[in-house]
Amino acid sequence: MGNVIRDWLNLAGRVLLAILFAGGAVQKLADPAPVQAMLAGVGLAEGLVWPVAALNLIAALGLLTGPRVAAWALALAGYCVMTSFFHWQLRADPWQVTIMVKNWSVAGGLLILAAAGPGRFVLWR
Structure with missing residues (x-):
């Protein structure tokens, strides 16, 4: 597969991933109550929903445009692993x-x- 095709596939993957995180930000901003309940359920402050929404949105933009796509990808990978444990509800909701x-x-x-x-399609390196 040529570099041009790889770059386009990389961009398509980054767009799809960014949509996921941007959508999460919009969801948290539009209806924070479910996330606040999850946070409170594990003893965390409900107000953390706001920095998490900001992280989702800023990271989505970082994945799309650069700079530091690799750093954003690593940060979001850690975020995904950490937040997956909110979904460990085997008996209550298989x-x-x-989702986990x-x-x-x-x-x-x-x-x-x-x-x-990021391939060659970024606004900043």
């Missing part, structure tokens, strides 16, 4: 476990992006 595993899978894709780098 579907939440699927999907978070791990997204983290895996982000680690691949961190290793591969």
Whole structure:
């Protein structure tokens, strides 16, 4: 596969990942109550929803435009692994476990992006 195709595939993957995190930011900003309940349920401050929403939005923009796509990808991989444990609800809601595993899978894709780098389609390096 040529470098041009790799660069376009890399950009497409970054756009899809950025949509996920931008959507998460919008969801948290529009209806913070579910996230606040999850945070409170594990003894964390409900107000953390706001910096988390900001992180989601800023990181989504970082994945799309640069700079430091690899650093954003690593940070988001860690975020996905950490937040996956909110979904460990095997007895209460088995579907939440699927979301947990999907978070791990997204983290895996982000680690691949961190290793591969952004390709040539970024606004800043």
